[in-house]
Amino acid sequence: MPLTFAHLKKAYLDSGYEIRFVPRQQLEGMALDAPAEVKRHLDTNIMGLIMPDEYAIGIAKELDTDERAVTLLHELIHLADPMMEEDEVEALTLEMEETLSPQQFGFLQFLAS
């Protein structure tokens, strides 16, 4: 069953996670200490990170609002489907970015601002 925006929204609301804006350098440090499933992010520039121990999603504070919204979208896909492979998450992020309604993207922007 493909993930929809409704799934992501529900996963976020059910998780009780807070969204935290963290300097990118600090995110990279956290990723080094993270479990293996988080370490796959080390292949790319780290813009966001799920921090299960802290019930938080970290987003790089250097990003502008739209970039934060897309990063949050990516992390919410991880949250909704923890087993999904990174390249699949990347592809779905791009696909959803293009197909979200203005209201849906606005919800992400609101959370990420």
Ligand SMILES: [Zn+2]
């Ligand atoms: Zn990822």
